[in-house]
Amino acid sequence: xxxxxxxxxxxxxxxxxxxxxxxxxxxxxxxxxxxxxxxxxxxxxxxxxxxxxxxxxxxxxxxxxxxxxxxxxxxxxxxxxxxxxxxxxxxxxxxxxxxxxxxxxxxxxxxxxxxxxxxxxxxxxxxxxxxxxxxxxxxxxxxxxxxxxxxxxxxxxxxxxxxxxxxxxxxxxxxxxxxxxxxxxxxxxxxxxxxxxxxxxxxxxxxxxxxxxxxxxxxx
Amino acid sequence: xxxxxxxxxxxxxxxxxxxxxxxxxxxxxxxxxxxxxxxxxxxxxxxxxxxxxxxxxxxxxxxxxxxxxxxxxxxxxxxxxxxxxxxxxxxxxxxxxxxxxxxxxxxxxxxxxxxxxxxxxxxxxxxxxxxxxxxxxxxxxxxxxxxxxxxxxxxxxxxxxxxxxxxxxxxxxxxxxxxxxxxxxxxxxxxxxxxxxxxxxxxxxxxxxxxxxxxxxxxxxxxxxxxxxxxxxxxxxxxxxxxxxxxxxxxxxxxxxxxxxxxxxxxxxxxxxxxxxxxxxxxxxxxxxxxxxxxxxxxxxxxxxxxxxxxxxxxxxxxxxxxxxxxxxxxxxxxxxxxxx
Numbered sequence: 216x217x218x219x220x221x222x223x224x225x226x227x228x229x230x231x232x233x234x235x236x237x238x239x240x241x242x243x244x245x246x247x248x249x250x251x252x253x254x255x256x257x258x259x260x261x262x263x264x265x266x267x268x269x270x271x272x273x274x275x276x277x278x279x280x281x282x283x284x285x286x287x288x289x290x291x292x293x294x295x296x297x298x299x300x301x302x303x304x305x306x307x308x309x310x311x312x313x314x315x316x317x318x319x320x321x322x323x324x325x326x327x328x329x330x331x332x333x334x335x336x337x338x339x340x341x342x343x344x345x346x347x348x349x350x351x352x353x354x355x356x357x358x359x360x361x362x363x364x365x366x367x368x369x370x371x372x373x374x375x376x377x378x379x380x381x382x383x384x385x386x387x388x389x390x391x392x393x394x395x396x397x398x399x400x401x402x403x404x405x406x407x408x409x410x411x412x413x414x415x416x417x418x419x420x421x422x423x424x425x426x427x428x429x430x431x432x433x434x435x
Numbered sequence: 436x437x438x439x440x441x442x443x444x445x446x447x448x449x450x451x452x453x454x455x456x457x458x459x460x461x462x463x464x465x466x467x468x469x470x471x472x473x474x475x476x477x478x479x480x481x482x483x484x485x486x487x488x489x490x491x492x493x494x495x496x497x498x499x500x501x502x503x504x505x506x507x508x509x510x511x512x513x514x515x516x517x518x519x520x521x522x523x524x525x526x527x528x529x530x531x532x533x534x535x536x537x538x539x540x541x542x543x544x545x546x547x548x549x550x551x552x553x554x555x556x557x558x559x560x561x562x563x564x565x566x567x568x569x570x571x572x573x574x575x576x577x578x579x580x581x582x583x584x585x586x587x588x589x590x591x592x593x594x595x596x597x598x599x600x601x602x603x604x605x606x607x608x609x610x611x612x613x614x615x616x617x618x619x620x621x622x623x624x625x626x627x628x629x630x631x632x633x634x635x636x637x638x639x640x641x642x643x644x645x646x647x648x649x650x651x652x653x654x655x656x657x658x659x660x661x662x663x664x665x666x667x668x669x670x671x672x673x674x675x676x677x678x679x680x681x682x683x684x685x686x687x688x689x690x691x692x693x694x695x696x697x698x699x700x701x702x703x704x705x706x707x708x709x710x711x712x713x714x715x716x717x718x719x720x721x722x723x724x725x726x727x728x729x730x731x732x733x734x735x736x737x738x739x740x741x742x743x744x745x746x747x748x749x750x751x752x753x754x755x756x757x758x759x760x761x762x763x764x765x766x767x768x769x770x771x772x773x774x775x776x
Contacts, residue, residue: 336523336525336527337527337528337529337530339489339523340527340528341529341540342489343487343516343519343598344516344517344521344540344541344588345513345514345515345516345544345592346513346544347509347513354543355529358531358532359529359530359531361531
C-alpha cells in the first residue's frame with residue numbers, strides 16, 4: 216500500500232526536522248564534551264603541560280570500552296540510563312542522549328589526534344613566554360588545530376546523520392524511522408527514495424559547510 | 436646575570452639513565468653574548484632550557500639575578516619567564532596568527548593596554564625590518580623573516596635575557612649572517628644578555644664574547660672567545676676551531692712541499708697588537724734569513740687580529756736558529772711535525 220504524497224509530505228518535513236534536531240543537538244553537546252575530553256587527553260599525556268598518568272589512562276580506558284560497541288547495541292544497552300536521564304526511551308530527545316555519549320568519545324579522539332600534530336615547539340615557545348596551561352589551551356592548542364579540527368567535526372557530523380537513522384529505527388523518530396516503517400516495512404519504494412535523497416543532501420551540505428569553514432581558517 | 440651552580444640533569448629513558456648535563460658551573464655576566472658550543476647530544480639544549488625552567492635541574496641551582504629559579508612558584512616563574520626571551524631553531528611561530536599577532540602574543544599575557552600593545556608591535560616590526568609583513572602569516576615568510584619575527588616576539592616584553600636555541604642552524608649562510616648582525620644589534624642597543632647554543636664555531640666567532648665548550652653533558656673548556664680561539668686546550672675545542680679556520684694546507688700540498696725539498700715548516704701565531712708590527716720581516720732581516728709564507732691566515736676575532744702562518748726559513752742553520760729564538764720571544768712559534776699532516 217503506497218502512501219498518499221499529498222498528506223505524507225508534512226510527515227517527511229517533520230521527520231527531516233527531527234533528524235536535523237538530533238544531529239545538531241548531538242553535535243553541539245558532543246562537541247562541548249568531546250573537545251573537553253580530547254583536550255584533557257592531550258594535556259595529560261607524558262611530558263605535556265598538565266601531565267597526569269592517572270587521568271590520561273582512565274580516559275583512554277573509557278574511550279576504548281565505549282567506542283568499539285556497535286551503535287545500535289549501545290543504544291539499546293543503555294536504554295535504562297536513558298530513561299532515568301531523559302524520562303523516556305522513545306522519541307528525538309531519547310535518541311540525542313546515547314548519540315551524545317558516543318559522539319563525545321569519537322570527537323575526543325579526533326581532537327586528540329589533531330592536537331598531537333601541533334609542533335611541540337610552539338607549545339614550548341608559549342611556555343617560555345610565560346603562558347599558563349589554561350592560556351596555552353585556549354590561545355595555542357585550539358586555534359592552531361582549528362582547521363583540521365573542523366574537518367574532523369564534519370566527519371563526525373556525517374556519521375551522526377547515520378547514527379540518527381539507526382536511532383530512528385528503534386523509536387528515535389526522524390527520517391530513519393520514516394524510511395523503516397513506510398519504505399521498508401510497507402514496501403513503498405517512493406518513500407525510501409525520498410528519504411535517501413534527503414539524507415544524501417544533508418551529508419553533502421554538512422561536508423560542504425565543513426570544507427568551506429576549514430578552508431577559510433587554514434587560508435588554503 | 437645567569438649563574439649555573441653545579442647543575443646536573445638526568446633523564447630516565449625507560450630503565451636507562453641519561454646524564455644530559457653533568458655538574459655544570461658557569462656564570463654569564465650582564466650584557467655579554469655567551470655562546471655554548473657542542474656537537475649534537477652534548478647537552479647544550481638541556482642546559483639552555485634550565486635557564487627558564489623548561490627543564491628542571493636534577494641537582495644544583497640556576498640563579499638569575501641571584502634568584503634561584505627552581506624555587507619560584509608557578510606564577511612567579513611565569514613572570515620571570517617574561518623577562519627571558521627565547522628564540523628557536525624552527526622559529527616556533529603560531530601559524531594561526533599573523534606576524535603582528537605573533538609579536539603581540541607575549542604582550543597580551545601582561546596587563547598592558549591594547550594601544551600600548553599595538554605601539555610596541557609597530558616598534559618591534561620596525562626594529563626587525565618587517566613593517567610591511569605585519570598582516571602576513573608565518574607560512575608566507577622565508578626562514579630568515581620567520582626568525583626575525585621570532586626575535587621581535589622574544590623582545591616584546593623587553594627582557595633582560597635572550598636565549599637562542601640554535602637560532603641560525605636552519606638558515607643559509609647569508610641569512611645566518613643577517614640574523615647574527617641583528618642579534619649583535621639587540622645586544623648593543625638594548626644591553627640584553629644573550630645566551631646562545633650552537634654547533635657552528637662560525638656563530639661563536641662572529642658574535643660571542645665568551646664561549647663554553649660542552650661534551651657529554653660537561654663543560655670541558657670555557658672562557659674568552661679570543662683566548663679560546665688562539666689557545667684551545669681541549670681536542671674537541673680544537674676540532675671546532677679547525678671547522679672555521681683550517682690551520683694546515685691539505686696533505687697533498689704538504690707532500691708536494693716536502694717532496695720538492697721544502698724545508699722545515701714553522702707555525703707562527705700572532706695575537707692582537709703584535710700583528711700590526713712587521714715582526715717577521717724585521718727579525719729575519721736582522722739575522723740575514725729569508726722567509727717564505729707557505730700557508731696561513733690573518734683574521735679578526737672580537738675586534739682583535741689573529742694571525743696563524745706556516746712559514747719556512749732559508750739561510751744558515753745557525754742564523755735560522757737565532758731568528759727563531761728571537762721570534763719566539765715576541766710571538767708563538769712551533770715546528771710543524773711530520774705526523775701532523
